[in-house]
Amino acid sequence: MKRKLALGIALAIAVLLFMTTCDLSFKLSAPDFSLDVSAQTVYNSPDNVLIQFSFTGEEDTHLCHYTISKNGGTSFSVIEEGEEELLSGQVYDRTFDISTYGDGHYRFSFAVLLARNGDYDSPSFLQESLDFWIDPSGPSGLVTISPDGGSYNSVQPVVLDHPEIDTIDGSPARIFYTTDGSDPTTSSEQYDPGNPVVVSTNTTLKAIAIDMADRSSGISTATYEIDIQAPEQPAASLVSGTYGTNTVDLSHPEYPTSTGGTPVSLYYTLNGPTPDASSSEYTGTAITLPEGSAKLRAVAIDAVGNTSAELVRDYFIDTVAPGTPSLGHSTGEYFASFDLAISHAEIPTPSGTDVQIFYTIDGSIPDRSANPYDGPIKIPNNTEIKAIAIDQVDNASSVVTEIYTFLRVDSINPASCTIDSSFHFFDIYGFFGICSDSSGDYISESAKVYLTQGALQVECVIVDVASIESNLVIQIDGQDLIDKSMAAEAATITVVSNVNSDSGSVAFSLTDP
Numbered sequence: 001m002k003r004k005l006a007l008g009i010a011l012a013i014a015v016l017l018f019m020t021t022c023d024l025s026f027k028l029s030a031p032d033f034s035l036d037v038s039a040q041t042v043y044n045s046p047d048n049v050l051i052q053f054s055f056t057g058e059e060d061t062h063l064c065h066y067t068i069s070k071n072g073g074t075s076f077s078v079i080e081e082g083e084e085e086l087l088s089g090q091v092y093d094r095t096f097d098i099s100t101y102g103d104g105h106y107r108f109s110f111a112v113l114l115a116r117n118g119d120y121d122s123p124s125f126l127q128e129s130l131d132f133w134i135d136p137s138g139p140s141g142l143v144t145i146s147p148d149g150g151s152y153n154s155v156q157p158v159v160l161d162h163p164e165i166d167t168i169d170g171s172p173a174r175i176f177y178t179t180d181g182s183d184p185t186t187s188s189e190q191y192d193p194g195n196p197v198v199v200s201t202n203t204t205l206k207a208i209a210i211d212m213a214d215r216s217s218g219i220s221t222a223t224y225e226i227d228i229q230a231p232e233q234p235a236a237s238l239v240s241g242t243y244g245t246n247t248v249d250l251s252h253p254e255y256p257t258s259t260g261g262t263p264v265s266l267y268y269t270l271n272g273p274t275p276d277a278s279s280s281e282y283t284g285t286a287i288t289l290p291e292g293s294a295k296l297r298a299v300a301i302d303a304v305g306n307t308s309a310e311l312v313r314d315y316f317i318d319t320v321a322p323g324t325p326s327l328g329h330s331t332g333e334y335f336a337s338f339d340l341a342i343s344h345a346e347i348p349t350p351s352g353t354d355v356q357i358f359y360t361i362d363g364s365i366p367d368r369s370a371n372p373y374d375g376p377i378k379i380p381n382n383t384e385i386k387a388i389a390i391d392q393v394d395n396a397s398s399v400v401t402e403i404y405t406f407l408r409v410d411s412i413n414p415a416s417c418t419i420d421s422s423f424h425f426f427d428i429y430g431f432f433g434i435c436s437d438s439s440g441d442y443i444s445e446s447a448k449v450y451l452t453q454g455a456l457q458v459e460c461v462i463v464d465v466a467s468i469e470s471n472l473v474i475q476i477d478g479q480d481l482i483d484k485s486m487a488a489e490a491a492t493i494t495v496v497s498n499v500n501s502d503s504g505s506v507a508f509s510l511t512d513p
Helices: 479-485
Strands: 011-014 023-025 048-054 063-072 074-089 094-095 104-112 114-116 120-121 127-134 144-147 150-153 156-160 173-178 197-198 205-213 220-226 241-244 263-268 292-302 311-317 331-335 338-340 357-360 376-379 384-390 400-406 409-414 428-432 447-453 456-468 471-477 490-497 503-511
Touching: 074 094, 144 220, 156 173, 156 220, 197 205, 376 384
Parallel strands: 150 220, 241 311, 331 400
Antiparallel strands: 011 023, 011 048, 048 094, 063 074, 063 104, 104 127, 114 120, 144 156, 156 197, 173 205, 205 220, 263 292, 292 311, 338 376, 357 384, 384 400, 409 428, 428 471, 447 456, 447 490, 456 471, 490 503
8 A cells, every 4th residue: 555654853963961952854755755854963072962853654653773873084884773663753862872982973864664575675765864073172273374475476376274174083174264354254255175265466365264063263364465577677887888897787676675566686697597596696786797708697586586587788898908009119319200100919909809009299198089090100300209009998008108309400619711722621519410320420411511601602512520529520621612702701601400401500700821
């Protein structure tokens, strides 16, 4: 005979020590039954758990089965069970002693048994269970937040955890959190383990663990500063180029402090790879560059690791002064003009930077504003020349000085000379621009002598040159013109240098024999 059964089961879990209850209601339906379960689970620390329950049905008596099981981690183990005929509408008390099993996760299961072909059966749709936990205390310890609060240069997936989330030794904890700085409650966002909280902006995250009995841990707090903006490129005090200085400074608007962002540190390499935080750190002291080619690379890295674009500067460093120029003529006395050549060992440049020669002939110290040497210099008269070598980065050599003196007609002091038909000889004492050759002999062609009386001028012929102390004695053949054209009276003798046209004159007396 087909039966229709409507059962209502009210179940209360009462703890003998704390007497906290839990209500259940069952509603069975299959073709003949229906079953619904609702429950509020509580947590306590009893020695015994008292369960009260009742049900109603169309028939007076039903065979029922119930168990108490404990979670062992992978499965539930039955620690006590019972099976008996129960009357509809009757309230039953069952006391379970679980003190020996300790705190943990328990399950009370209740089933209505049906007789089929002489055997009792409990189809799944006629069986329901209620889990409860024995736990004398609230969540222990704080929620851990990983990574810790701080400054970061990327979006942070934040993992929350608590040792009692998956516990079987007490009531499991749920984690609730806020990201607006407020204190979390059970009304806040519940954390889903395995799905980190994504922090993409500056955030203060707070988290709390709350167990099934609404007991809570303390609040954990982590504050995040998210900075994903790379700093701007650093600057160098020298642009790429050739220099005579071997130091360079780095700068950055956020170094060493910043008013609008994160202070940066500056790192660099010399003739090396792109720098990073393991490279040489700029400390504010000028960087010393090596001689020759130097490639400076630098980056700015902020406190959270954001790295700027790379600064690259190529330098050629030459701090060595060039050697002194070499002049083709040394200091001395000269009787004829000459072309002066100036040379330097670094022209053309074998290494380092190009060298240029500058000179002066006015006694001043030469620099870049002086005469640039671009070929032999004509030296026609007394000259003091100073020369210097300056490379393209303004390293300067020492100054070389040479003084060139050309002999002058000076201190003419002739003796008197008589007029007769013979050769006329007279002495002229002084310097006349008459120079010696490499053998020490004087060169008569270096001067001309003229005898002048009134409008008449006679060019005399130098027939001998001799040295008397510091002066020269010149013997002159006056030819017949002296006898024929000149009288025994005052005359003038003039000596003219062939070297530079310098001349000197002095009164001269002609006398009769």
